[in-house]
Amino acid sequence: MEKLMVEGGHPLRGKVQVSGAKNSAVALVPAAILADSVVSIENLPEISDVETLASLLEDIGASVSYEGSRMTVDPTNVIPMPLPNGRVKKLRASYYMMGAMLGKFKRAAIGLPGGCNLGPRPIDQHIKGFEALGAKVTNEHGAIYLRADKLRGARIYLDVVSVGATINIMLAAVKAEGRTVIENAAKEPEIIDVATLLTSMGAKIKGVGTNVIRIDGVEELNGCAHSIIPDRIEAGTYIIAAAAMGEEVLVDNIIPDHLESLIAKLREMGVQIQAGDDQIFIRSSPDLTSVDIKTLVYPGFATDLQQPMTVLLTKAQGTGIVTDTIYNARFKHVDELRRMGADIKVEGRSALINGKKRLQGARVKASDLRAGAALIIAGLMAEGVTEITGMEHVDRGYENLEEKLLTLGANVWREKLSTEEAEQVKSS
Numbered sequence: 093m094e095k096l097m098v099e100g101g102h103p104l105r106g107k108v109q110v111s112g113a114k115n116s117a118v119a120l121v122p123a124a125i126l127a128d129s130v131v132s133i134e135n136l137p138e139i140s141d142v143e144t145l146a147s148l149l150e151d152i153g154a155s156v157s158y159e160g161s162r163m164t165v166d167p168t169n170v171i172p173m174p175l176p177n178g179r180v181k182k183l184r185a186s187y188y189m190m191g192a193m194l195g196k197f198k199r200a201a202i203g204l205p206g207g208c209n210l211g212p213r214p215i216d217q218h219i220k221g222f223e224a225l226g227a228k229v230t231n232e233h234g235a236i237y238l239r240a241d242k243l244r245g246a247r248i249y250l251d252v253v254s255v256g257a258t259i260n261i262m263l264a265a266v267k268a269e270g271r272t273v274i275e276n277a278a279k280e281p282e283i284i285d286v287a288t289l290l291t292s293m294g295a296k297i298k299g300v301g302t303n304v305i306r307i308d309g310v311e312e313l314n315g316c317a318h319s320i321i322p323d324r325i326e327a328g329t330y331i332i333a334a335a336a337m338g339e340e341v342l343v344d345n346i347i348p349d350h351l352e353s354l355i356a357k358l359r360e361m362g363v364q365i366q367a368g369d370d371q372i373f374i375r376s377s378p379d380l381t382s383v384d385i386k387t388l389v390y391p392g393f394a395t396d397l398q399q400p401m402t403v404l405l406t407k408a409q410g411t412g413i414v415t416d417t418i419y420n421a422r423f424k425h426v427d428e429l430r431r432m433g434a435d436i437k438v439e440g441r442s443a444l445i446n447g448k449k450r451l452q453g454a455r456v457k458a459s460d461l462r463a464g465a466a467l468i469i470a471g472l473m474a475e476g477v478t479e480i481t482g483m484e485h486v487d488r489g490y491e492n493l494e495e496k497l498l499t500l501g502a503n504v505w506r507e508k509l510s511t512e513e514a515e516q517v518k519s520s
C-alpha cells in the first residue's frame with residue numbers, strides 16, 4: 093500500500109498534457125469484442141480500470157497487446173465465458189461487458205459491478221433496455237445472467253438520463269434485428285466517442301449527442317482503428333488545480349467545448365482563462381469569489397468535477413453551495429477536508445463551503461477517485477505536507493499523476509505505508 097505525499101504552497105507553472113478519456117476507454121475496450129477482426133484503440137490512458145478490463149477480455153479469449161498508448165484487441169476467439177465476481181467488482185464499468193457480450197453472443201453472465209462508492213448506483217435502466225431487446229435477465233447469487241434467443245430492436249425510454257445505460261443499450265443493440273430507438277438518452281462526449289468506434293466497425297447509429305438515438309442493427313461488425321477523445325475530467329482536475337495555485341498553466345490536448353460549464357464557473361470566480369483550439373491557459377487570482385454549483389447531466393456541470401471544485405471554493409471569498417443532483421452521497425471528501433481546516437457543512441445533497449480558509453497539511457484518506465483528486469488539490473494549496481492514502485482509487489483514473497504534477501512545479505512523491513499505517517488505513 094502506498095500514500096501520496098504532497099508538499100503544499102508551490103505555485104504551478106508550465107504545460108500539462110491530458111490523456112485519453114477514462115470514461116470512454118472503459119466502454120471502448122469492452123466494445124472491441126463486438127467486431128469480428130482486430131480493433132486498435134489509440135490514446136488509451138494507462139490506468140488500472142483499463143488494465144482490469146483488458147484482463148477480463150483475455151479471460152473470454154481475446155488477445156490483447158499494447159504498443160505505447162495503443163491497445164490492439166483481437167476478438168476472433170472470444171467465447172461467452174461467465175465473468176463472475178473477482179475483478180469484475182473492481183470497477184463500475186465492468187457492466188459494459190453485459191451489453192457487449194449480450195450483443196455478441198446473445199448471452200452473458202457477469203458479476204455485479206463495483207466502482208466508486210457514491211451512494212446507490214442502480215442498473216435498472218440498463219436491464220430495462222436489455223429486456224426490451226428480448227433478453228431474459230436474472231440476478232443469481234450476485235451475478236446478472238442475460239439470455240436471448242434473438243435480439244430485436246425496440247423503442248426504449250430511459251426513466252433517468254444515464255450515461256451507463258445509454259452506452260450499454262447501444263452495445264447490445266448494434267447487432268440486434270431491426271431498429272432500436274433510445275429516448276431520453278444521455279449526451280456526454282464519451283457516448284459520442286463510443287458511437288464513433290461502433291460506426292467505424294460498421295454499425296448504423298444516428299442521433300448521438302441528442303436525446304434520441306436511433307440504431308439500425310447490422311449482422312456483422314468489422315475491426316477498425318479509433319483514437320480516444322481527451323479526458324475532460326482529467327483536464328478539469330488540472331484546470332481547477334491551476335485555478336487554485338497556477339501562475340501560468342497551459343492544459344494541452346483537450347476539447348475546450350467539453351469543459352464549457354467549468355470554464356464559465358471559473359471565470360465567474362475571477363480565474364483568468366483563455367481557451368484555444370485544443371488547449372486552455374489558466375492564471376489564478378488572489379481574489380477569488382464564491383459561486384454556487386449544481387451538477388447536472390452534460391452539458392451541465394459534471395458530477396466528477398464537483399469534489400475538486402469544492403476544494404477551490406475553500407479559497408474564495410464568501411459562501412459557495414455545491415449541490416450534486418446525480419450522486420447525493422458524493423461528499424466523502426468533506427470530512428477529510430475538514431481535517432485540513434476547511435469550513436464545510438453538508439446538508440442533504442448540498443455542501444456549504446465558507447471560503448477564505450487556509451488549509452493545513454494532514455493525514456487524509458481518498459474514499460473514491462475524485463475525492464482523491466480533490467485531496468491532492470487541497471494538498472497543493474495547504475501549508476505543510478499532506479499524506480493521502482487510498483491512492484488505488486486515484487490510480488483507476490489518472491495516468492502519470494505524479495509526473496504531470498512534478499512537470500508543473502508541484503512537490504509530490506509516493507511512499508510505502510508502514511505495517512502499522514496499513515493496519516490503520518484498513519480499519520478506518
Ligand SMILES: CC(=O)N[C@H]1[C@@H](OP(=O)(O)OP(=O)(O)OC[C@H]2O[C@@H](n3ccc(=O)[nH]c3=O)[C@H](O)[C@@H]2O)O[C@H](CO)[C@@H](O)[C@@H]1O
Binds near residue numbers: 419
Ligand atoms: C449523467 C451523469 O452525470 N453521469 C455521470 C455518472 O455516470 P454513471 O454511468 O455512473 O451514471 P449514469 O449516468 O448511468 O447515472 C446517472 C444517474 O442515474 C441513476 N441511474 C443510472 C442507471 C440506472 O440504471 N438507474 C439509475 O437510477 C444513477 O444512480 C445516477 O444518479 O458518473 C460517471 C462517473 O462519475 C460520470 O462520468 C458520468 O458523467
Ligand SMILES: C=C(OP(=O)(O)O)C(=O)O
Binds near residue numbers: 114115208489
Ligand atoms: C466515479 C467515477 O468512476 P466510476 O464510475 O468508474 O466509479 C469517475 O470517473 O469519477
